Amino acid sequence: MPKDIHIKSVLIIGSGPIVIGQACEFDYSGSQASRSLREEGIKVFLINSNPATIMTDKMIADEIFLLPLTPESIETILSNHSIDAVLPTMGGQTALNLCKEVAELGIWDKYQVQLIGVDIKAIDLAENREQFRNLMIQLNIDVVQSKVANSVLEGKEIAQDIGYPLVIRPSFTLGGTGGGIVYNKHELDQALTNGLHASPIHEVLVEKALLGWKEFELELLRDKKNNIIVICTVENIDPMGIHTGDSITVAPAMTLPDTVYQRMRNMAKLMMQNLGNFVGGCNVQFALCPQTEQIIVVEINPRVSRSSALASKATGYPIAKIAAKLAIGFTLDELKNQITKTTSAYFEPALDYVIVKIPRWNFDKFKGANDTLGLQMKSVGEVMGIGCCFNEALQKACQSLENEAVGLGYYGKSLMKNAEIMDYLKLPKWDRIFRIKDALMQGATVNSIAQETKIDPWFLHQIKIMCQIETELSKHQLNNVPYELLLKAKKSGFSDRQISKIIKGNFSENDVRSKRKELGIDRIYRMVDSCSAEFKSETPYFYSSF
């Protein structure tokens, strides 16, 4: 018997207002989950204080409560409606915190509401750095050297033990608020004060900074039988030290050998199995030392998160939808792949394209804000590009940023000299990727940039290939540009507008478009099918290429 037949009605808790540190992911997961449960004949109630969301549209749930996310609101709903279960994993930390508060007040028990898809103990364990660390040591999984401090004095003592550079991470905050990297003892006091202040329980973790290590994420799903699958591997182009929400990321991972990847996969499985009894989505972050290939686990989030929304869009695998079904008792092998409709939901998506996510910052609206990127997430949203190669995906994402740049390039605007750029690159700013390209255009070597930024040279080589194409293009006029070159440029994601700016002479976007059409270079559309075209799929989700 797959489904728990006792569950006839479910309450989904939304995430409330969308703040910096989120990217609307919970609206996406909440709506998906609601549809998924209704498909199974379950009556869905939804509470969210934010009316500016898709999930609060009338058609999403059976009943929607636009109420403050407080225990009082929950009690009001429960006393007036018959609700069998609550699914708190779709509303991020906000929903989980509310769920916990309500649990502590005994309200769930009073109304005999079952918590599904979540194990509060697992969440607490994952959030409590000290306990988490002890569990990892038990499991023989490497964690970074660290210790919890509850006062500035305590923090100073720990700092002395571990040595610099250090990371200060406040406990129980969203998007790394109040965290920071400390390079020397002069910066320590301020960082500890900020961190302790930001934490609701006045607690920070003082840990060794893994500067220069590469960062990877795995998005996984688990069912009640302990079947675990990896939906997506994500590689952060920006190394450790920059919040993953502020990092440019790539899926699938590009520079992971199978031996290293499988070690990560094994660790993720082991952690999930030992963390508790939750079912549904899970995200695990790892740091990898490029020289020794040592893997250190950074954190685990046993719930649907920002990265699960990205992984869903990247692979086509509807994580929240499946997670909701797992929460009401289905197992993965009982469900179908929603994309192919014929194969199993228990499988790991294979990609034959590349995804690049770039965060979108709004520093121009926050005059005076420190625009150096670090442990605290500062972006207000993100864009995603899908392409037939890394460069195409990167350019598409850049084109979607809606800033002054045209694709990956400013073309005449705010150019810096090479020496100036190399200095600028040392500190990660929002426009670093654009400056890297400028530096490569001006002849800086891949190695020197890799050294300054700790970005894996593979990505820099790819951008260099893009620069070579741009240099070639700039030598031609539109009437004599070779077919092969123009095709190569289009395959590398250069937009018609971008080409019109690069190419010699005065041409418009439309001129370039007519020229390439004349040469027979046309857009093609491919399906995001979760399986690299291995199976026939039916889904209205496509990306374009050339």
Place this chain on the structure above:
Amino acid sequence: MNSRDAILVLEDGNYFKGYGIGKFGTTIGELCFNTSLTGYQEIFSDPSYYGQLLVMNHIHIGNYGTVEADMQSAKLHINGLIVNYIEPKFSREKYLAQDIQNLLINNDIIGIQNIDTRSLVKHIREKGAMRGIISSDIVNFDELFLTLKNSPNTFNFPMDNYVSTSVKYELNPNGKFKIAVLDYGIKLAMLKHLENSDMNIHVFPSNTDFKEIMAIKPDGFFLSNGPGDPSVMTHAISTAKCIMHENLPTFGICLGHQLMALANGLKTFKMHHGHRGANHPVLNTQTGLCEITTQNHGFAVCLSDVDACNDLLLSHINLNDRSVEGLVYKNRPMFSVQFHPENAPGPHDSLYLFEQFKNLLIK
């Protein structure tokens, strides 16, 4: 990298234009595709790919270079390589790595890049496995098409001679359990896991006389993976019959699994386009649990034959197409799987099978 025009011509007259990679020349083989996102070097050096023109679905191939430790045999076995982008610039610091282009050239592998693999894979998916010819020497369609038409189909005769060891050898002499390994094109990862399971391994060439195998007085047998159609391997099938007659612990993987099934009177068939990748979902019918497996096979055991057989248990089944993934021989200490528990590349979900084999030897 020198760019040189190359062309891939298919048996049905379709063709794809690209650029030559690896060694320049002309090569013929049967087309297949692999959807793995990692582990290209392990795949290229897996002897089961003997005779195949391999299409890699993943877009960028070569990103983390190649290292000696990842080889699954002494050399690369694919007959040709078809990719979107080969990446000679790689990133790997820990080992003394070389670039993929070098590895291909040193192994005389002819390949083609800038191929729209999505279209090609869809074509194979719809039309089934077919033969093809890659050339970076001759870019004349008619000439290549004719060469392909006139070439013999290698899949009609046994291939084990090309990939099996020529002499027998021993590994881990201090291992507790003495097992005879039949090498039909074995991957090094299998030997590694047998060794880790405390086995004293005696590897025999595939054409070894059964009496010679028995001379070592083995505690058990292991039948390896390998390329080709198992049903034409008459010597191997008769050896498998003799082996199973001994009633000693026996474990077969991939081709070894098919040979054991054939020795028991079951039939195998050529699949439409096979299973190749590291994401194949398998249900263990005995535990009810699932495992993600590495697969690489173009032939399979007939499910209806298994159902008709009373002394066989279907221990593993493919969740996508319900094909036979594992068999347990009732009342006999023998089992086999179609997928690759030794992984390399791929998930480690099924490593417990080596433990299961060891437990049979302990009994």
